[in-house]
Amino acid sequence: MSNSDINLIRKDVSSSRKFSVLEEKLRLVSVWFLGGVFVIGIAIGTAYLYISLRVRSLEATKVTLAQQINLQSAKEGILLSLKERTSVAGRALEVAKPWGKMFTVLQEIASEAQYNSLTVDDTGKVTTTLFLGSIDESVSVVLNLVRLVNERMLRTPQLLSFSYKEDATVQMTISFFPVF
Amino acid sequence: MQPIDKILRNYQSMIVSGAIILFCVIALIFAVIPSVQKIQEMFVQVSDIAAEAEGLQKKLNVLNALDEQTLRFQLASVLTAVPGDRSFPSLFETVEGVAARTGVVVQQMGLSGGTTLATPSAAKLSAADRKLGARTVPFSVTVNGSISAVQEFITLAPNVRRLLRIRTFAIAFPPDERPLTVSIEMDAFYEPLPTSLGTAKTILPELTAADNEIIERLGNMELITQSAEALPEPFIGQIKPNPFVP
Numbered sequence: 001m002s003n004s005d006i007n008l009i010r011k012d013v014s015s016s017r018k019f020s021v022l023e024e025k026l027r028l029v030s031v032w033f034l035g036g037v038f039v040i041g042i043a044i045g046t047a048y049l050y051i052s053l054r055v056r057s058l059e060a061t062k063v064t065l066a067q068q069i070n071l072q073s074a075k076e077g078i079l080l081s082l083k084e085r086t087s088v089a090g091r092a093l094e095v096a097k098p099w100g101k102m103f104t105v106l107q108e109i110a111s112e113a114q115y116n117s118l119t120v121d122d123t124g125k126v127t128t129t130l131f132l133g134s135i136d137e138s139v140s141v142v143l144n145l146v147r148l149v150n151e152r153m154l155r156t157p158q159l160l161s162f163s164y165k166e167d168a169t170v171q172m173t174i175s176f177f178p179v180f
Numbered sequence: 181m182q183p184i185d186k187i188l189r190n191y192q193s194m195i196v197s198g199a200i201i202l203f204c205v206i207a208l209i210f211a212v213i214p215s216v217q218k219i220q221e222m223f224v225q226v227s228d229i230a231a232e233a234e235g236l237q238k239k240l241n242v243l244n245a246l247d248e249q250t251l252r253f254q255l256a257s258v259l260t261a262v263p264g265d266r267s268f269p270s271l272f273e274t275v276e277g278v279a280a281r282t283g284v285v286v287q288q289m290g291l292s293g294g295t296t297l298a299t300p301s302a303a304k305l306s307a308a309d310r311k312l313g314a315r316t317v318p319f320s321v322t323v324n325g326s327i328s329a330v331q332e333f334i335t336l337a338p339n340v341r342r343l344l345r346i347r348t349f350a351i352a353f354p355p356d357e358r359p360l361t362v363s364i365e366m367d368a369f370y371e372p373l374p375t376s377l378g379t380a381k382t383i384l385p386e387l388t389a390a391d392n393e394i395i396e397r398l399g400n401m402e403l404i405t406q407s408a409e410a411l412p413e414p415f416i417g418q419i420k421p422n423p424f425v426p
Contacts, residue, residue: 023194030200037204037212044215051222058229065236066380072243073377076384078251080374083385085258086394088314088371092262092343093394095312099346100335103327112327118351 097124102178105153109144110137116171125175127160132170138162145174154178232381239384254395261341261398264373266317271368274342275321277404282332284325284362292320292365316367318347324359334364341401343369 069076099120106115110130114137118128132138145157157176164170188195263270272289279286309315323333330351337344349364387395 023197026194026197026201030197030204033201033204037207040212041207044212044219047219048215048222051219051226054226055222055229058226058233062229062233062236065233065240068240069236069243069380072240075243075246075248075251076377077374078248078255079246079387080377080385081264082251082255082258082395083387083391084371084374085255085262086387086391088262088369089258089343089398090390090394091312091314092345092369093397096338096343096345098335098338099349100331103331103334112353115351115353117353120349122348 098180101180102126105148105178108148108153110141114141125177127173127175129171129173132172134168135164135170138170138172141172141174145176152179236380239380242384242386254399257341257399258395260403261343261401262369262371263342264370266368266370267342268317270342271317271319274340274344274368274404275337278333278337278340279323281404282325282336283329284323284333285359286321286323287361288320288322290320292318315370315372316345317370318365318367320363320365322361322363324361326359330360330362334362337364337366339401341398341403343398345369 102120106118106128110132114130114132116129116131118126120126130138130141132141142159145154148154149157154176157174160173160175162170162172260270268291275289276286306316308318323330325333334346334349338346345367347365347367349362352361354360
């Protein structure tokens with residue numbers, strides 16, 4: 001037979017049974033593989049389509065909601081102003097002290113005529129200078145201070161200065177923190 | 181070529197199956213796996229967008245539930261306590277009003293500390309303001325009166341609607357029957373109005389029970405001023421035709 005001759009009869013190369021089994025299994029695997037990739041591809045395509053539609057829908061919803069919110073910007077601005085102001089007012093009310101009540105304490109310590117000066121500093125400490133007619137009056141002032149401490153109307157009283165003058169008058173400077 | 185032809189002819193079935201398997205593996209590696217990752221990212225994106233939309237819906241629901249007129253009324257009340265600017269006229273009118281109410285005589289009143297003429301939003305917070313967490317206008321006032329009148333003044337001043345705080349004071353008790361002289365260092369509070377709201381996604385501030393309590397308390401405080409300043413029209417959301425006109 002020459003080289004130009006064509007033998008159309010397919011020669012069976014599956015001479016061994018094992019080879020034919022392998023060939024069949026390979027064919028089955030390829031079919032299953034192809035089918036699986038096809039199915040997965042369909043599933044992925046469907047999921048992609050669904051998610052795209054969902055994203056589009058949510059974006060449209062967001063735009064609508066944002067527009068509706070912007071229409072109420074005046075109300076939002078009022079609310080923001082109100083919130084900021086109440087925050088400041090809350091802090092202001094928190095730090096405010098009822099200094100008017102301190103006068104009640106002062107009246108308990110001594111009479112108005114005995115006071116010479118009074119200062120209240122940033123820390124809330126009250127410092128006052130009294131001019132007293134006698135030692136007895138100064139003792140009375142000290143006893144009043146002790147009593148008021150026990151009654152929790154003031155705390156940490158201190159005698160800052162005490163001077164006894166020739167005319168038997170007394171000048172004393174005391175400090176304390178009123179309790180509100 | 182004959183051996184190749186022979187091989188192709190003899191193993192045609194296996195070659196085709198192998199090519200299909202190879203194609204599937206390549207498709208799996210270069211198409212399916214990246215697609216799955218992309219799908220996962222899109223799922224995360226969907227949940228993020230859904231959360232944003234839910235947040236916007238909640239914000240809209242809260243805004244719809246609020247009554248604008250009530251808010252305006254509350255803001256007007258709170259603005260008299262904490263104005264949008266230093267509002268020196270209302271400050272002095274309040275102090276004079278309290279003095280007149282309590283029977284003390286104002287001898288002197290002036291601004292103390294450092295103040296600028298800059299607009300409130302441009303002014304920087306002083307160290308004291310930063311510590312307090314609020315903008316203040318420090319000022320001093322000297323009054324004369326009896327001890328009971330002075331006590332009433334010191335009691336009433338922090339309890340009027342233009343919020344004032346007494347920082348320090350000094351009382352001079354004259355030896356005779358002359359009235360007391362009291363020098364008081366005080367602070368008034370203010371807070372500039374907001375100039376921008378941010379975007380629609382900006383979180384909406386909510387009024388807590390404590391805030392409502394403060395609003396009610398401020399509303400119950402007496403307003404002692406001769407003339408109340410008109411509530412400025414909110415310009416947020418509206419375009420002012422001429423920005424140089426108040």
